Each structure stands twice: as C-alpha cells, then as structure tokens.
Amino acid sequence: MVKESDAKLFFISEECIHNSITKKKTAIEIKKYKQLLERREQEFKIIVNQGWFKNETKTKIPKNIEWLLSLGAKFALHFASSQFPLLDCITEGEDIIQTLGEKNDQEIARTQLTHMIKKQKNKKLNTVGQTKKFLKKNSDMLILDADKGNVTVAMNKNDYKNKMQQFLNDITTYNILKQDPTSKLQTKNNNLVDKLFKGNVIDSVEKTKLSTFTATAPRIYGLPKIHKQGIPLRPITSCVNAPSQNLCQYMVNILKNLTKDSIYNIKDAISFKEKVNNAYIFDDGKLVSFDVVSLFPSIPVDYALEIIKEKWSQIEKITEMKKSDLHGNTQVPTKRQQIFQT
Structure with missing residues (x-):
C-alpha cells in the first residue's frame, strides 16, 4: 500500500514533469512557426516600410x-x-x-x-x-489614412470616437439642429440653379449638372496627424452628394481665377521650394511658419463676399453671372458648422 502523502508527492512530481515537457514543446513549436514565417517573408519578399x-x-x-x-x-x-x-x-x-x-x-x-x-x-x-x-x-x-505622408494608420476605434466627439462638443463651432435641413437646402440649390438658367447664365446641360434630387447630408471624419504629439485628428467634412456640391464646384471654377496670378499664392510645396531656394536670410533673421487652426471655417463669410464685390470687375470677364445673383438674399450663418441630431 502507498501512503497518501507519497501518492500526493508522486502526482505533484508527475504534474511538474508534464508542465515542463509541455512548456519545452510549446517553445519549440513557436520557434518553428517563427522560422516558417521568416522563410515565407523571404520567399515572398514581404518587406514592410516602417514609414x-x-x-x-x-x-x-x-x-x-x-x-x-x-x-x-x-x-x-x-x-x-x-x-x-x-x-x-x-x-x-x-x-x-x-x-x-x-x-x-x-x-x-x-x-x-x-x-x-x-x-x-x-x-x-x-x-x-x-x-x-x-x-x-x-x-x-x-485602418485610416494619415493626414500627411501617404501613411496607413491603425487606431483603436474608441480612441478615434473620443477624439471626434471632442470636435462635435465644441459649441462655438457646431450647432445642433432639431431636424435634417438637407431637403430644404436641396430645394434652395435647385431654385438658384433655375434662376441662373432663366437669366441665361447657364444652358440646359449645365442646369442638369448643377441640379440635385437625391442629395444626402455631408459626413464628417478624421485623419490622424501622426506628425504631431498625441496623434490628434484633422476633421474632414465630405460634401460628396451634398445639396450644393456641384453648384459650389461651379463657383470655385470662377473664383479661383482671382488668386491664380497672385504673388501670395503658392501652388504646392515644390513651388515654394523653388521660390525660397535662393532666398537669403540674415544672421539675426528667422524663417517662420504659421499654422492657422481651422482655416476655412474661420473665414468670415461677409468679409469674403466684400472681397468678391471689390474684385467683381475681374469676375465679370469670365462669367455671365450678375453681381446680384451672388449677393442677393445672402444670409451669413451664425455658426460655422451645423450638426443634425437624430
């Protein structure tokens, strides 16, 4: 007969041996798996560019x-x-x-x-x-695109939602609406297009392009700024299929002629490099860069309209539109962005 204490020691010993063997086998299998992965990566030439x-x-x-x-x-x-x-x-x-x-x-x-x-x-x-x-x-x-650098970013969904919610909680920028204004904005867009058509500013083909009957509300999303501490998000409002998307693009094609020849306008980073490549900076001077927070939403609408009035002599050369077509019944919004809350 085996004593109970000896039996317990025997089973404890066997369990220790079993755990030790299992641990060694597991380590060997993991090593083999990693080696197979490395061989596969070499065979397929899988190289991850960390940038x-x-x-x-x-x-x-x-x-x-x-x-x-x-x-x-x-x-x-x-x-x-x-x-x-x-x-x-x-x-x-x-x-x-x-x-x-x-x-x-x-x-x-x-x-x-x-x-x-x-x-x-x-x-x-x-x-x-x-x-x-x-x-x-x-x-x-x-899985998101970075704000700059053509980099793919993997981010936790909750972190993304929290950072986006911080934007929407800013009551100085966003205003909560009780109902969706998309239908009213679509009607207003089509009325403006019809007015341009009747005034012989646009033809029937352009009227069809600028009119919309299946518009949806703009959607906001964020792009991670991986070049900044804390990885903040840049809010982007997608106006694809928005009520006035096509009409806005029509106006952009007209108004962009005001800045294309400006000495203060830079096409891209390459143009800027060429412009400052031979610039001389004195020893006591500094070259600085200013980053405007929320540049486009910060532009006062009434001030932008005043500039267009001043430059109208240039605009009327490239369009049949009258100044009253642009400024008539213009209402300046009290908030820069609006949110429809269901």
Whole structure:
C-alpha cells in the first residue's frame, strides 16, 4: 500500500514533469512557426516600410498583414482569389515558352513560370484573406489614412470616437439642429440653379449638372496627424452628394481665377521650394511658419463676399453671372458648422 502523502508527492512530481515537457514543446513549436514565417517573408519578399505604416493600437499585427495595409487605400487587386486567371497565365506563358529553341530551356522556363504564379497567387491573395479575417476578429481596430505622408494608420476605434466627439462638443463651432435641413437646402440649390438658367447664365446641360434630387447630408471624419504629439485628428467634412456640391464646384471654377496670378499664392510645396531656394536670410533673421487652426471655417463669410464685390470687375470677364445673383438674399450663418441630431 502507498501512503497518501507519497501518492500526493508522486502526482505533484508527475504534474511538474508534464508542465515542463509541455512548456519545452510549446517553445519549440513557436520557434518553428517563427522560422516558417521568416522563410515565407523571404520567399515572398514581404518587406514592410516602417514609414508607410503606423500601429497606434496595443494589438500586434502580423508582418504580412502590415505589408498589405502599408500599400494604402488606393492599392487594389485586379481579381478575387476565386477569379485568379490561372489558365490564362499558363496559356500565355506557354506561348512565350514555345519561342525558346532548346527543349531543356523550355522545361526550365516552365518550372520558373510555375513558381512565379504560385508565389504571386499566395503572396497577395492569401494575405488578403488573412487580413480580412484579422480585421474581422479585431473589430475594435480602424485602418485610416494619415493626414500627411501617404501613411496607413491603425487606431483603436474608441480612441478615434473620443477624439471626434471632442470636435462635435465644441459649441462655438457646431450647432445642433432639431431636424435634417438637407431637403430644404436641396430645394434652395435647385431654385438658384433655375434662376441662373432663366437669366441665361447657364444652358440646359449645365442646369442638369448643377441640379440635385437625391442629395444626402455631408459626413464628417478624421485623419490622424501622426506628425504631431498625441496623434490628434484633422476633421474632414465630405460634401460628396451634398445639396450644393456641384453648384459650389461651379463657383470655385470662377473664383479661383482671382488668386491664380497672385504673388501670395503658392501652388504646392515644390513651388515654394523653388521660390525660397535662393532666398537669403540674415544672421539675426528667422524663417517662420504659421499654422492657422481651422482655416476655412474661420473665414468670415461677409468679409469674403466684400472681397468678391471689390474684385467683381475681374469676375465679370469670365462669367455671365450678375453681381446680384451672388449677393442677393445672402444670409451669413451664425455658426460655422451645423450638426443634425437624430
């Protein structure tokens, strides 16, 4: 008979041995898995440019998924995995192989073609599937474009919502409306377009383009400013399919002629570099840059209209519109932005 105390010691010893073996096996399997990942990354030439992707979450993202996300929102595959043109690739590849004179060269080319198709198919399509599963599993993660630098940013969804809510809580900038004004704004837009048409400012084709009957309210979203401490968001209001989107673009094409020849207007960063490239700064001088907070929403509407009045002699040369068409019944909003709260 075995004593109870000896039996307990035996089972404790066996459990320790079991845990030790399991721990060693787990470590070996993890090492093998990492080695396989490294081999796959080398085989597929998966290289993540750290300047193209920034992970602001606590979740570890696999390297191949980072690689795909770092390609940006404009990157897209030409086909889904089920639509991969395998037969077309083989057929067209065989046509090229047949141009080789030696049979041995043909066989080598076929082998190379097989490996090439397999690598490209697995590299892109398998990674796309893994990325979809990863993002579905981590539903608290958002993939966004950075404000500058063409960088993809992974951000926690709650952090994004909290930062966006800070903008909307600013009562000096945003005003909560009791009902959606989209329908009224659409009617007002169409009345203005009809007035321009009757005044022979626009023709029937332009009237059709500027009129809208399926408008939706503008949508606000934020772009992370990864170049600033704390990763603040830049609020962007998308006016795609907004009531006056087309009419606003029509006015932009007219008014932009006022600034295109201005000595204070810079087309882009390249133009600025060329302008200051040979500039001389004295030893006691400094070159400074000013960043205006909320530049466009901060422009007083009534002041902008006064400038247009002063420059009307230039505008009337490029449009049939009358000054009264622009300034008639103009109401300056008391708030720069408005929110419809359901």
